[in-house]
Amino acid sequence: xxxISCNNVVKRFNQFTALDxxxxxxxxxxxFGLLGPNGAGKTTLIRIITQITIxxxxxxxxxxxxxxxxxxxxxxxxxxxxxxxxKMKVGEQAVYLARLKGMSNAQAVKELKEWFVKxxxxxxxxxxxxxxxxxxxxxxxxxxxxxxxxxxLILDEPFSGFDPVNVxxxxxxxxxxxxxxxxxxxxxxxxxxxxxxxxxxxxINKSKLIVSGGLDEIRRNYGKNEVELIYRSSDAKDxxxxxxxxVVSQEKQxxxxxxxxxxxxxxxxxxxxxxxxxxxxxVSYRELIPRMNDIFIKLVS
Numbered sequence: 001x002x003x004i005s006c007n008n009v010v011k012r013f014n015q016f017t018a019l020d021x022x023x024x025x026x027x028x029x030x031x032f033g034l035l036g037p038n039g040a041g042k043t044t045l046i047r048i049i050t051q052i053t054i055x056x057x058x059x060x061x062x063x064x065x066x067x068x069x070x071x072x073x074x075x076x077x078x079x080x081x082x083x084x085x086x087k088m089k090v091g092e093q094a095v096y097l098a099r100l101k102g103m104s105n106a107q108a109v110k111e112l113k114e115w116f117v118k119x120x121x122x123x124x125x126x127x128x129x130x131x132x133x134x135x136x137x138x139x140x141x142x143x144x145x146x147x148x149x150x151x152x153l154i155l156d157e158p159f160s161g162f163d164p165v166n167v168x169x170x171x172x173x174x175x176x177x178x179x180x181x182x183x184x185x186x187x188x189x190x191x192x193x194x195x196x197x198x199x200x201x202x203x204i205n206k207s208k209l210i211v212s213g214g215l216d217e218i219r220r221n222y223g224k225n226e227v228e229l230i231y232r233s234s235d236a237k238d239x240x241x242x243x244x245x246x247v248v249s250q251e252k253q254x255x256x257x258x259x260x261x262x263x264x265x266x267x268x269x270x271x272x273x274x275x276x277x278x279x280x281x282x283v284s285y286r287e288l289i290p291r292m293n294d295i296f297i298k299l300v301s
Contacts, residue, residue, distance in 0.1 A: 001028045002064060003152050003183040004049060009058035011044050018044040019055070020207040026152075026185060026200075031178050033198035033215075034187040037300050040204045042187050043080070046154055049185075050077050062152075073102060076150035080157045080187075084129045084137055091116075091125035094144050101148040108147070115143045119169070134161045142170060146177065153177065156187045171197060191293040201292075205300045215292070222298065223290025225263045227272070232256045232281040244272050256283060 004026040011019040019041045026032040036042050047053045049060055051072060060067045062074075084093055091112065098108035116122040119139045124132060132140065138161055146153060155174070159167045174184055174197060186197060194201065195215070202212035211218060226248060232255075239259050241247050244267040250259035263272055273285060 002026055003028045003062070004185070005061040005064065006045065006049070007059050007061070009045065009048060009055045009060065011041075011048065011053070011055050017207050019048075019204075021058070022204060022207075022209045023058075024202045024209065024212055026183055028183055029178060029181050030199040031174065031184045031186055031197045033194045033201035034185055034204070035189075035194065035201055035296065036204035036210075041207045042204055043156065045204070046077070046079075046156060046185070046187065050075060050154065073148075074150050075152045075154065076145040076148065077154045078141060078145040078156060078158055080160070082137060082141055084141065086128070086130040088129055089125070090121075090127055090129055090132065090140060093129055094140055094147075097144040098147050103148055111147055112143065115147065119143065135163065135166060138162065139166070142173075146173070149182075151182060153182055153184045154187070155184060157189070158186070159188065159190055159193060167193075191291065191296060194292050203296070203299055210299050218295065219290050219292075222295045224288075225265060226288040226290075227261050227263055227269070228284070228286050228288055229259045229261055229276065229280075230256055230283040230285075231259070231276070232283060242275070243267075244275055260288065 002025045004024075006022060006024050009019050009022045010017070022041065022045060024034075034042050034045070044053070048055050049067070051067065051069060062068075062071045088096070094112050095105065095108045098112065099105065103111075113122065113125070116125060121136055121139055124136060129137065129140075142158060145155075158170055158174075162170065171193065174186070178184055186193070188194065198215055200212070200214050201218065203210045211222070239247050239250055239261075243264065245261040245263045248260040248262050250257060261272070263269070269285070273282070276282060
């Protein structure tokens with residue numbers, strides 16, 4: 001079941017087309033990466049899903065029914081542009097935002113204080129927002145985004161400005177929420193986070209959907225079919241390309257040789273190994289998983 005389906009969504013601003021027939025499906029209980037360079041149309045699509053704006057054509061389904069204004073109660077949205085009322089006290093601000101999501105005052109205070117302890121900001125409850133560091137303010141906004149346990153979370157660059165310890169803290173919470181049944185749309189330029197967190201992705205470029213699907217499927221389809229070979233050899237004879245593989249690089253190491261081979265699409269690992277083992281004392285042979293960063297650059301360049 002899909003928590004969100006966008007079908008042929010088009011959005012124009014005067015003569016500028018921000019989205020041109022974009023269709024995506026976000027499966028229930030997954031982390032869905034919404035990727036693309038700056039200006040690709042990601043934020044416009046998020047604003048349509050959250051009903052900040054409406055599409056010129058196409059439809060958005062929430063749990064397979066046309067999305068309604070009342071559905072916003074089940075969505076948590078952390079925009080890239082952070083915004084807290086600087087003169088309000090931190091706890092007062094957090095309770096106010098929780099009340100807007102339908103929580104009672106007592107419930108909001110109880111759960112917020114638990115989250116503040118978890119995130120190490122309990123001492124800031126009565127401080128003014130303007131006294132917070134950027135990282136602490138982002139923690140407060142993340143907490144208020146997820147506090148009401150939405151079935152859909154939309155996180156736009158949630159790791160911006162965090163140190164590695166707090167990045168890991170946020171990542172762990174995202175995975176925990178996914179495991180508890182929430183669906184997360186993650187819009188980010190951090191490809192390391194995409195590889196660690198995302199089950200599926202969609203890549204938008206210049207208002208159009210370029211590719212979508214499972215992360216492993218996209219790696220197979222758009223990455224190079226490369227393997228790393230470590231072998232021992234008594235001579236310095238170079239490996240030569242043949243019909244099964246081409247040699248991308250090779251080098252002498254302290255205890256042998258290392259080569260990177262691009263395997264033919266029609267060749268299997270057993271065929272390649274059978275050929276190599278005739279001449280070489282093979283130490284290891286492993287697939288080189290293509291990085292999402294390389295695939296991203298390849299597809300948008």
